[in-house]
Amino acid sequence: MKRYIFAAVSAVVLASAIAPVAKAEPMTANKAMSIVTATQPFNLVGLAYQGHFQDTGIPSYGGLIQAVQSGRVTAEDIVQSAVEQNRLASETLSDRGFIHAVHQHLQDLATRDRS
Template sequence: MTAFAPVAEAAKDEHGITAFNLTHLAYQGRLGDEGVPGYGVFVAGIQSGRITAEDLIEAAIDAGRLSAASLEDARFVRSVEQNLDRMVDHGQ
């Protein structure tokens, strides 16, 4: 697995989950029960636009990993978007 520096690591949900943590949980398939596929299918979904930051945050809210307020936190949403972009840029 390729490692890369997190973007906007300071943006955290009130549960303490960062945007970086969230994108990697999803990549590892830990939001599969909420409809977010893992690994290569996850990256392909980001590339095609089928998976967005909002989709990922909503899935994590449904899984009880994030608070509903996370979706309204523009800084957190932007950080998730940046981490998704970096994941695709690095061929994760």
Template sequence: MKKVLLTFLPALLLATAIAPAAKAQDAMQMPSVEVRMKVTLTPFNLAYLAHQGYFEDQGIPDSDGLMRGFNEGRITAAQVVKAAVDSKRLPSAFLTNDSYTAAVKQQLYTLTLSAR
């Protein structure tokens, strides 16, 4: 009798350990939720990207060309914002956001001061 008990006891223990683990797998599945976040550029980051040449394909020169064009009035903050929208870095709603454009203008002005 002892021999039979010692033979079946490990099998019984193993069976009771496996069954809850199999059920736990089903219980651990979590519903998936898709979260969409819209991250936009700050005026500082936009001016800096323009300075680094990220909008050359849209006609905005980089570095010294940007600063010179801004000082001479050939390049405006609105053009930089439009370049960012055209390159899909900003939503088109920013084209009519005057406070954002004014903040970009201030950042471009600050960049020209630091370049001197």
């Protein structure tokens, strides 16, 4: 008798767990709804230094420092690369405060390398 009660309860629990899954609709990919994380300027420069933007032409490590020192890579370039990779919202391109903060961190990185 216990076996039948256990089987009946198991069937009810299993049926209630499957029912919502069966009614679920498949999700479709929507490029307009991309997830953008809030990346801080300091972290953005760190990502560039580590090579996360190499596919957009931003060099990494010592190459980044040389490119910043020579003016070949700017804060705007790094912000643009981050927007292209959906790491930042496109509105960040017009945020002068954010771009200035990225610029300051790049300059700190380049200056620290000279020491």
